[in-house]
Amino acid sequence: MSKPSIRDVAREAGVGVGTVSRVLNHDLRVSEATRNRVAEVIRQLGYTPDLAARALRSRRTNTLGVLLPLFTRHFYVEVLREIEEAIAPTPYSLTIFSLERASDRPQRIEHCTSHGHVDGMLVISLTLTDREVARFRSADMPIVLLDSAYPGVSGVELDHLNSAYQAVAHLASLGHKRVALVDRPQDAFSPDRISDRWHGYLKACHDYGLDPIPEYRLMGEYSRASGKSSAERLLSLPQPPTAIFTGSDLQALGVLEAARERGLTVPDDLSVMGYHDIQLAEYVGLTTVRLPTVDLGRMAVEMLTTLIAERGSDPVTRRVIGTLVTRSTTGPPPSLQKHASAP
């Protein structure tokens, strides 16, 4: 026999389909007796409501989407994990839309906004265009931004400026005067992170009286290899930096590698700081800035579910900031170490 429908259940239980539907949806206006009878038949037949039909009728899929660039990046995976965890206790499922190539971004957006897929979308680290926001709006799909912002749209922002500021401030307070910044170039997905970190760097330089030397600012992708080659360039400078702050832990690992190969001791000869605090960072003992993925995930899911429940509600914006995690790759610059070791 084929998959039983609500009608089969109704017939078998000697009731109308409406009643079965009410039992299914925990409608209280059903007598105890019939409720039990129906439930029993449901169990016996192994009946499961057809989600597609239900979605068509009720206009809700009980699925949340998450749209993210580059599934490949560590940080996104960790955010994803938090989201999954936050969703677990809810009745929602999670559907993933990954944007690997910038070229198919329009199609993917179109696709994921098609009605009947998800009830709402978590958008991670994507700077949305007006057109895209309009698209979500016309699809009547609530969205919550993670690590980005758009006027009038709910989201959890990451304060990259002040997070980066903390990093540079930490290095400056240790006594460093020559601090380099290695980040990635802007890409189509999220152009403003980079400039935020840059401004945080500048602000800290200003506050602590450091000279932001142009040669100390390098760009490369978020990878160990790229971090390594950037570090090699920096360390070959006539006046090499005494500390290197990178926009990602991965790059910082590359910097550590370069230092090791040059026979430099970290942090005595060179201080190194990463960004994100991916799991690797702890293992390596990397001083870094921890981005609160847990808060990001939890808050965003909560915001999205209430947004779905209360359609009209006003957009809310929350803001979270990274925290300094001091481990063993930062210390005072060589010039100050004699003083430091004399109590």
Add this chain to the structure above:
Amino acid sequence: MSKPSIRDVAREAGVGVGTVSRVLNHDLRVSEATRNRVAEVIRQLGYTPDLAARALRSRRTNTLGVLLPLFTRHFYVEVLREIEEAIAPTPYSLTIFSLERASDRPQRIEHCTSHGHVDGMLVISLTLTDREVARFRSADMPIVLLDSAYPGVSGVELDHLNSAYQAVAHLASLGHKRVALVDRPQDAFSPDRISDRWHGYLKACHDYGLDPIPEYRLMGEYSRASGKSSAERLLSLPQPPTAIFTGSDLQALGVLEAARERGLTVPDDLSVMGYHDIQLAEYVGLTTVRLPTVDLGRMAVEMLTTLIAERGSDPVTRRVIGTLVTRSTTGPPPSLQKHASAP
């Protein structure tokens, strides 16, 4: 105005809904002229087909599911990444069902097999019960197993026995006689991985003439902390092992930590091997067994999509094996090093 339906498009274009549907589904039996006209109207109205309605009618959701235990584990995340990559070029979306607690396993299985969710399911590292397989069957949902097996069900198996064998064989050929095995205890999700590795260990011991000493077999969860404490126990033995092979890279990292704290040099005083080859392993220079997540993901997605396309097709089972990745944490045991260094 509300979201346009296929009827609006039909009216606007002066055709019947059937024609619009044909254009949408790339049915060739439509004249060039009408096709263009309809396409134009679709564009103008910003029409998007309602996926829920389509799913209800066509009985296909164009979504694949992946069911996995413990999203938290590195290895699963990496497999997930490969799956996402393999799915990207297909018209399928990906929905994730994570099984964090064994207790809600029945509900989750019931939930994810409800019709209208996904067209098929990738089941990772779960040893399914008869009941569960029956459930998938009665839901008429094709499944492909990754890293597990069930008679008559398609899947990509991981040959843990021979993978572990390679690890121990590697250590034995280096000259080690005292090789310990640290794995995790069996859990409800996938009881047989552990015994497979154990048998691979035993087989290698037998082939290479090692004594499988009971004290050399320890269990703990897949974490650095657990690996560390296991190593401490082993190294405190009157006759400590000269090599430790762990069932996960994470545990191996813990072993390295323990060794470091004891002032042991790796690999001179102690050889360490991991399992899985997660990204961390490469960074640390850990010798390990690489499990082919790429193949696992690609094969499984391919198998599932063909299974969906050709319903009746016979179950296929493929088998992949780990490969030895020799890095810098393994070497000859202390007793042989004098000979080794003399050419």
Add this chain to the structure above:
DNA sequence: CTGTTAGCGCATTCAC
């Protein structure tokens, strides 16, 4: 080639 029609399985009126 194209228009019309009949449900897919369910939630939701509206009567009773």
Add this chain to the structure above:
DNA sequence: GTGAATGCGCTAACAG
């Protein structure tokens, strides 16, 4: 409290 009827938006079968 409960049953019967209506249609969500779409595809597929049929008629032209």
